[in-house]
Amino acid sequence: KAGVTQTPRYLIKTRGQQVTLSCSPISGHRSVSWYQQTPGQGLQFLFEYFSETQRNKGNFPGRFSGRQFSNSRSEMNVSTLELGDSALYLCASSSDGPWQPQHFGDGTRLSIL
Amino acid sequence: AQSVAQPEDQVNVAEGNPLTVKCTYSVSGNPYLFWYVQYPNRGLQFLLKYITGDNLVKGSYGFEAEFNKSQTSFHLKKPSALVSDSALYFCAVRADTGAGSYQLTFGKGTKLSVIP
Numbered sequence: 001k002a003g004v005t006q007t008p009r010y011l012i013k014t015r016g017q018q019v020t021l022s023c024s025p026i027s028g029h030r031s032v033s034w035y036q037q038t039p040g041q042g043l044q045f046l047f048e049y050f051s052e053t054q055r056n057k058g059n060f061p062g063r064f065s066g067r068q069f070s071n072s073r074s075e076m077n078v079s080t081l082e083l084g085d086s087a088l089y090l091c092a093s094s095s096d097g098p099w100q101p102q103h104f105g106d107g108t109r110l111s112i113l
Numbered sequence: 114a115q116s117v118a119q120p121e122d123q124v125n126v127a128e129g130n131p132l133t134v135k136c137t138y139s140v141s142g143n144p145y146l147f148w149y150v151q152y153p154n155r156g157l158q159f160l161l162k163y164i165t166g167d168n169l170v171k172g173s174y175g176f177e178a179e180f181n182k183s184q185t186s187f188h189l190k191k192p193s194a195l196v197s198d199s200a201l202y203f204c205a206v207r208a209d210t211g212a213g214s215y216q217l218t219f220g221k222g223t224k225l226s227v228i229p
Contacts, residue, residue: 098208
């Protein structure tokens with residue numbers, strides 16, 4: 001099976017712009033989660049989607065949003081970018097059930113200038 | 114609120130020696146526990162998990178972890194470290210945060226350096 005694919009791998013944006021990141025999960029996985037990874041804050045949960053519905057949400061401002069399509073592919077959008085949004089954004093997919101491990105993509109590294 | 118603590122930012126071990134990476138957790142209810150490894154510029158790779166049953170779980174690449182309910186710990190171990198084991202290791206816990214909602218919470222990570 002192909003793994004989780006995230007595109008693009010690298011992005012450079014300026015403050016105030018918006019960005020959309022894409023994630024294709026492992027075939028058959030209906031749960032997709034997004035995380036932000038920074039050296040200072042570590043791994044922080046953004047949100048989880050399951051069957052096109054947001055099932056869980058972390059403590060991030062409304063500038064961070066996401067969606068999931070009927071084929072389970074997911075996108076994450078960040079509007080009005082701030083310098084502090086510079087991070088590695090990771091997507092993970094899993095089969096349903098809290099005991100199922102999440103499988104991660106290699107991430108999108110977003111740099112804000 | 115659930116939380117995970119990895120008390121050591123860095124662990125150094127000589128090649129061939131046993132290694133331990135520590136993890137403690139705090140949850141309400143029964144936890145599902147996971148270990149992941151991250152290599153530079155890569156995503157996280159799943160190593161092993163504890164769901165229920167035997168307290169010693171075995172995973173990928175010769176790693177194992179011991180679940181201790183009384184100490185709320187889930188330490189990662191390997192009998193003989195390899196230089197290629199050098200990476201960032203994350204412990205994670207998942208439990209019911211209310212109304213059947215589960216969220217995966219990660220520790221801050223421990224950098225393992227295996228010295229040749």
